[in-house]
Amino acid sequence: MKKLRIAIVGCGGIANQKHMPSIKANGEKAEMVAFCDIIPERAQKAAQEYGVEGAKVYTDYKEMLADKSIDIDVVHVCTPNVAHCPITVAAFEAGKHVMCEKPMAHNTEDARKMIEAWKKSGKKFTIGYQNRLRDDTQTLHASCEAGELGEIYFAKAHAIRRRAVPTWGVFPNKSLQGGGPLIDIGTHALDITLWMMNNYEPASVSGQVFYKLGRQENGPDGNVFGPWDPKTFEVEDSAFGLIKMKNGATIFLEASWALNVLKSMEASTTLCGTKAGAEIHHGGSYPNDELIYNTVEHNQLMEKTISPAGVVDFFEGGAAAEAVREQEQWLNAIINDTEPLVKPEQAFVVTQILEGIYKSAETGKEVFFD
Numbered sequence: 001m002k003k004l005r006i007a008i009v010g011c012g013g014i015a016n017q018k019h020m021p022s023i024k025a026n027g028e029k030a031e032m033v034a035f036c037d038i039i040p041e042r043a044q045k046a047a048q049e050y051g052v053e054g055a056k057v058y059t060d061y062k063e064m065l066a067d068k069s070i071d072i073d074v075v076h077v078c079t080p081n082v083a084h085c086p087i088t089v090a091a092f093e094a095g096k097h098v099m100c101e102k103p104m105a106h107n108t109e110d111a112r113k114m115i116e117a118w119k120k121s122g123k124k125f126t127i128g129y130q131n132r133l134r135d136d137t138q139t140l141h142a143s144c145e146a147g148e149l150g151e152i153y154f155a156k157a158h159a160i161r162r163r164a165v166p167t168w169g170v171f172p173n174k175s176l177q178g179g180g181p182l183i184d185i186g187t188h189a190l191d192i193t194l195w196m197m198n199n200y201e202p203a204s205v206s207g208q209v210f211y212k213l214g215r216q217e218n219g220p221d222g223n224v225f226g227p228w229d230p231k232t233f234e235v236e237d238s239a240f241g242l243i244k245m246k247n248g249a250t251i252f253l254e255a256s257w258a259l260n261v262l263k264s265m266e267a268s269t270t271l272c273g274t275k276a277g278a279e280i281h282h283g284g285s286y287p288n289d290e291l292i293y294n295t296v297e298h299n300q301l302m303e304k305t306i307s308p309a310g311v312v313d314f315f316e317g318g319a320a321a322e323a324v325r326e327q328e329q330w331l332n333a334i335i336n337d338t339e340p341l342v343k344p345e346q347a348f349v350v351t352q353i354l355e356g357i358y359k360s361a362e363t364g365k366e367v368f369f370d
Contacts, residue, residue, distance in 0.1 A: 004331060007034035007072045007096075009061045009087050010079035011046040013169050014101050018130065019076050020050045021319035022327035029331040034070055036061050061087050065094040072096055074334065080169075080176040081183065085110035092121035097334050101128040103187040103354065104347040106178025111351040115344055126330055126340035127347035129191045131267040133322040133329070136280050136291040137192055139306065140271075143278065143293070144196045150275030152197045152249065157189035158268040159255040161284060163222045165214065165237070166257070172214070172233045180235030182209065183354055186255030188267040191342075191350050192280070193253075196271055199245050200349045204368045207241035207357030213258040223258070224284075241357035253357070 006023060008015055023030050032050050036058040037043035047055040058064040065072075075091040077084055077100040085105050091098045098118070104127050105111040118125040131137060143149060159181065166184075170176040177183065194200060213219040214237035220227035238256035245251070264284030271278045276295035293304040326341075333340040356367040 001029075001335070003028075004030040004073045004334060005033045005071055006030050006074045006076060007036065007064060007070075008032060008046060008050075008076050008078060009036045009064070010077065010083075010101075011035055011037040011039075011042045012078065014128075015046065015076070015078040018128070018319055018323045019078055019099075019101070019327075020046060022323040023076075024050055025319060025324045026327050026331055029328075029335065030074070034058065034064055034067075034072060036064050062090060065090055065096070074099065077101060080173075081106040081178045082110075082176050085114055088114045088125075089117040092117040092123060092125075095121065095123065097124040099126050099128060099330055102191070102347070103127070103183055104344070104351045106183065106351075108348075108352050108355050111348050115348055118344055124330075124334050124340060125344045126333070126342045127344065128326070129188060129342045129347070130320070130322045130326040131188050131192055131282075132195060132341055133325040134267075134282070134289065136282065136289045136306065140269075140278055140280060140291055141196055144198070144271070148276060149271055149273030149278060152199075152271050152273045154249065154272040155193050155197060155251045156270040157186070157193040157251060157253040158270070158283075159185040159189040159253075159266040160259060160261060160264055161185070161257050161266060162261055162264045163258050164224045164264065164284060165220070165228050165233075167223070167225045167228045172228060172235055174234040177235065179209075179354075179358060180214070180237060180239070181255040181257040182236065182239035182241075182253075182357060184255075184257075185266050186239060186253055187350055187354060189255065189269065190251075190253055190353060191347070192267060193251055193269045193271075194346065194349065196269060197245075197249065197251075199247065199249055200346055201246040202349065202353055202356070202369050203244045203246045204366050205241055205243045205353055205356035205360055206366045207239065207360040209236040209239040209358065209361040211236055213237045213260075219258060239357060239361070241353070241360070243353055243356075253353075 035043040043057045074097040214233040237258045241253040243251040266283040281290035
C-alpha cells in the first residue's frame with residue numbers, strides 16, 4: 001500500500017508533542033515529506049527528526065502547496081489558532097486532506113469558511129480532539145450510546161487547573177490565540193461533553209471571563225511550568241459558561257489556567273441522566289484517570305469504577321496512546337474513505353459556543369444561536 005504523504009505546517013510544541021510522534025508511530029500508513037514553519041530552523045529540525053530522506057522545508061505554506069515537485073496527500077495544521085483558517089482553506093483549495101489542531105478556529109466566521117472550503121474540496125477533514133480516544137472516554141461513550149444513562153439533561157465540562165499556565169509559545173498572546181484557557185483546554189472538555197450527549201444544537205449561552213491572577217505580580221507563584229510575565233499576559237486566566245441546548249439540556253463549562261481551587265481537572269465531564277450518572281476525572285489532581293458511574297440498585301445508591309487491572313497503555317514513547325489512536329483512525333478514514341471520529345460539524349459547534357461565552361462576557365448579555 002502506498003503510504004500517505006503528510007506535510008506539517010507549524011513545527012512547534014503541539015507538532016512535536018503529538019502530531020509528528022503519532023504519525024511516526026503509524027509509519028506503515030504514512031510518512032512526513034514536508035515541513036513548514038516561519039522559523040526555518042524549527043522546520044529543519046523537524047525534517048531531520050521525522051522526515052523521509054529528502055524531505056523538504058519551507059517558511060511559506062503557500063509556496064509549499066504550490067510546489068509541484070512534492071506529492072502531498074495530507075496537511076496537518078499545527079499553528080497558533082488565528083492561522084488555522086487561511087492554511088486550512090488553502091490546503092483544501094490545493095486538493096489536500098486536512099487535520100487541524102483544536103480548536104477549529106478562534107471564531108465562528110473563520111470556522112464557517114473552513115467548513116465551506118472542505119465541502120467544496122471533497123476531501124477529508126478532522127480536528128485534533130484526541131481526548132475522545134482515551135480508555136475512559138471510549139468506555140463512557142459506549143455507555144451513552146447504549147442508553148445506559150438515559151436522557152442526559154445536565155452536564156458539567158471541566159477544564160480546571162490550579163496553577164498550570166503554559167509559559168512557552170504564544171499562549172498568553174490574545175491576537176494569535178484568540179483567548180486563554182477557555183479556547184485552549186475548555187475546548188477539550190466541551191468537546192467530550194457534547195460528544196457524550198450527542199447533542200450539537202445549542203440555543204443560548206451566558207458567560208463570564210476573568211483577568212485576575214494572570215496579571216497580578218505574584219500570580220505566577222507556584223506555577224508548574226514556571227513563572228510568566230504578568231505584563232504580557234493578555235488573555236483570561238479563567239472562564240465560565242452556562243449553555244442551554246434546544247432540547248432543554250444544560251451544560252456548565254468551567255476553564256482555568258490559574259484559579260484558587262483544590263482540585264485540578266481537565267478534559268473531564270460530569271453527566272446526569274434519567275437512569276444514571278457518570279463522571280470522568282482526568283488532570284492534575286488525578287494520577288490515574290477515573291471513570292465513576294452512579295446509579296441505584298436494590299434500593300441502594302451505588303458507585304462503579306473501571307478496574308485498574310483492565311487498563312493497558314499499548315504505546316510507549318513519543319506520544320500518548322490516545323494521540324497514536326487518533327492518528328490511526330484519521331489515516332484509516334482517508335485510506336478506507338470513511339468518516340473520521342471527530343466530524344467538522346461537531347467541532348464547529350464547539351467554536352460557536354466558545355465564541356458565545358466570550359461575547360456574553362463582553363456584553364453582559366445572553367447570546368442566542370439560530
